[in-house]
Amino acid sequence: MTDPATNHDQVLEEAARWRAEGHKVALATVIETWGSAPRPVGSQLAIRDDSEFVGSVSGGCIEGDVVTRALDTLATGKPEIVEYGVSDAMAWQVGLACGGRIRVMVEPVSG
Amino acid sequence: MEREILDRLVRDRAEKRAVMLATRLTDGIQKLVYPSDKSEETWLIKAVSEVQSSDKAAVVAGPDGEWFLNPFNPPLRLILIGAVHIAQPLARMGALAGYDVTVVDPRTSFASEARFPDMTLVTDWPDEAMAALAPDARTAIVTLTHDPKLDDPALVAALRSPAFYIGALGSKKTHAARVARLTEAGFTAEEIARIHGPVGLAIGAKSPAEIAISIMAQITETLRK
Numbered sequence: 022m023t024d025p026a027t028n029h030d031q032v033l034e035e036a037a038r039w040r041a042e043g044h045k046v047a048l049a050t051v052i053e054t055w056g057s058a059p060r061p062v063g064s065q066l067a068i069r070d071d072s073e074f075v076g077s078v079s080g081g082c083i084e085g086d087v088v089t090r091a092l093d094t095l096a097t098g099k100p101e102i103v104e105y106g107v108s109d110a111m112a113w114q115v116g117l118a119c120g121g122r123i124r125v126m127v128e129p130v131s132g
Numbered sequence: 133m134e135r136e137i138l139d140r141l142v143r144d145r146a147e148k149r150a151v152m153l154a155t156r157l158t159d160g161i162q163k164l165v166y167p168s169d170k171s172e173e174t175w176l177i178k179a180v181s182e183v184q185s186s187d188k189a190a191v192v193a194g195p196d197g198e199w200f201l202n203p204f205n206p207p208l209r210l211i212l213i214g215a216v217h218i219a220q221p222l223a224r225m226g227a228l229a230g231y232d233v234t235v236v237d238p239r240t241s242f243a244s245e246a247r248f249p250d251m252t253l254v255t256d257w258p259d260e261a262m263a264a265l266a267p268d269a270r271t272a273i274v275t276l277t278h279d280p281k282l283d284d285p286a287l288v289a290a291l292r293s294p295a296f297y298i299g300a301l302g303s304k305k306t307h308a309a310r311v312a313r314l315t316e317a318g319f320t321a322e323e324i325a326r327i328h329g330p331v332g333l334a335i336g337a338k339s340p341a342e343i344a345i346s347i348m349a350q351i352t353e354t355l356r357k
Binding site: 030034051061129 | 136145146157188202203
């Protein structure tokens with residue numbers, strides 16, 4: 022089962038496969054949550070250099086921003102820790118509608 | 133993450149080996165730690181063992197800063213006794229929910245590759261199959277055959293195991309007869325009460341897929357609540 026559509030629990034496997042195919046790949050991992058968070062600590066998102074991604078770190082609220090930052094880490098080669106809080110829907114700010122707060126580690130796959 | 137670590141992690145997962153990915157958050161330094169590993173620093177071995185058994189990732193304070201410990205335990209297991217119609221959607225739902233699914237049925241006309249593509253099929257008798265599978269505390273077991281000759285030996289093995297969920301398909305009447313047989317076999321009421329029977333949450337399920345949903349929901353409830 023290598024079809025990404027049926028492969029939602031195979032984030033690392035997909036990342037390794039993309040890397041083997043010659044893509045640059047980054048990983049994002051939920052490392053801490055406070056309050057109501059949509060995905061538990063340890064949840065992962067793999068991001069490919071062409072913005073393709075698999076997995077999740079939220080209910081879809083912050084993935085867009087995480088993908089952008091992941092692409093940045095591919096350029097810098099340095100991991101980054103990002104914190105997301107409550108979103109303000111009116112201000113189009115990136116955040117969590119559920120009211121929780123999460124800390125996400127974004128890192129490039131190197132070597 | 134170094135590519136070498138990613139590849140090793142993927143290999144450990146494929147070979148169903150428990151492993152911990154430890155990341156020092158101050159600088160992103162990473163390593164894989166195995167439960168049998170004794171060469172690491174004492175505080176890390178202790179923290180790894182606690183996080184591994186809780187199965188929940190966590191940030192811990194180390195002497196050299198914060199570490200993020202992400203456990204990768206082998207998948208939960210779901211053992212289905214009876215390669216019957218309900219087992220077909222239930223096996224697929226179990227796999228979708230992340231379980232390593234095994235379908236046991238000595239009747240090879242039922243336990244066929246055509247009926248269960250890509251599933252692990254065991255055609256031994258349930259008592260032998262259960263002895264070989266050795267269910268642990270991360271295993272759910274559901275009997276589905278309606279046939280005491282097949283269901284009962286599996287339930288006996290299940291009751292003697294630490295399985296976190298045991299379910300048995302059958303009406304209230306069938307279950308009462310089953311309870312009587314297991315009592316006869318020497319199990320206490322408390323032990324027999326571990327069996328969810330009639331199996332599944334009461335959601336009025338009718339079709340095999342709906343019944344599979346009710347069973348999968350009850351397994352999830354037992355695991356998470």
